[in-house]
Amino acid sequence: MARTSLLRELPATPRGLRTRSALIDAGRKVFERLGYLDTRLVDITQEANCSSGTFYTYFAGKEEIFAAILEHAQEDMLHPGMQHVAGDDDPASIVEASNRAYFEAYKRNAKLMGLLEQVANIDPEFSKLRQDRADAFIHRNARSIASLQERGLADPELDPMLTSRALSGMVSRLAFNYFVIGDGHLDGEARPMDDLVYTVTRLWVNALRMPTTH
Incomplete structure (x- = not known):
């Protein structure tokens, strides 16, 4: 997907990439379980077992993490093997x-x-x-x-x-x-x-x- 205000640059460190990926995995589970409108940030941080401060290091809100989740899904669909x-x-x-x-x-x-x-x-x-x-x-x-x-x-x-x-x-x-x-x-x-x-x-x-x- 093209970069928009919803898609930030990736973290520069391997640890940052791992943390962001874990948040994306947790966010996907919550969005698919609860739907977009009913999902709260606390639902995602609890699923990821992290603090809200950690979440805000990588995403400004649920709009940004949802966009990142969609970006991962598109990679799977464009290059499914x-x-x-x-x-x-x-x-x-x-x-x-x-x-x-x-x-x-x-x-x-x-x-x-x-x-x-x-x-x-x-x-x-x-x-x-x-x-x-x-x-x-x-x-x-x-x-x-x-x-x-x-x-x-x-x-x-x-x-x-x-x-x-x-x-x-x-x-x-x-x-x-x-x-x-x-x-x-x-x-x-x-x-x-x-x-x-x-x-x-x-x-x-x-x-x-x-x-x-x-």
């Missing part, structure tokens, strides 16, 4: 592995994504953080689309950025509806995550006119 795909001769398999890794990361962070949606509707700073997060995914996917086009593996007439906005928005909204709103359900019925992976992969492949080997 995906299964190894042998070679690059089947770009559709790479898209499938990437989609699966994204959905698995979204599942890990679903409670935070739900809280971000709520807070962004009432706080302009978090609205900006949410947009920064979306833009990071869009730009990454646009670079991937452009690379496929350069290799002759995607429709060269598509605008990479506009295409990425359309496809990335589709995937992220589907993930929100499935993991946050539906809790594993869509249209009133339970669906395995494999259905999501298959569907969005086919839509990506068809939209980009990518070749497949299976």
Whole structure:
């Protein structure tokens, strides 16, 4: 996420980094348990077993620590780690592995994504953080689309950025509806995550006119 008034520079010492990380871990547990509005700083310091003075060394308030928690979650979602795909001769398999890794990361962070949606509707700073997060995914996917086009593996007439906005928005909204709103359900019925992976992969492949080997 881009640096805003909610995101400070990291501590300079290893001890400071460890303390800040412990506060972030504790804060995440409390926010996910109590929700953003009902969380108090004392709840976080008790969870972290630290003093309020220690807390204020690293964060000005719950807005700052929540922003730091979201920054950690975004790193997990942008770089979730995906299964190894042998070679690059089947770009559709790479898209499938990437989609699966994204959905698995979204599942890990679903409670935070739900809280971000709520807070962004009432706080302009978090609205900006949410947009920064979306833009990071869009730009990454646009670079991937452009690379496929350069290799002759995607429709060269598509605008990479506009295409990425359309496809990335589709995937992220589907993930929100499935993991946050539906809790594993869509249209009133339970669906395995494999259905999501298959569907969005086919839509990506068809939209980009990518070749497949299976």
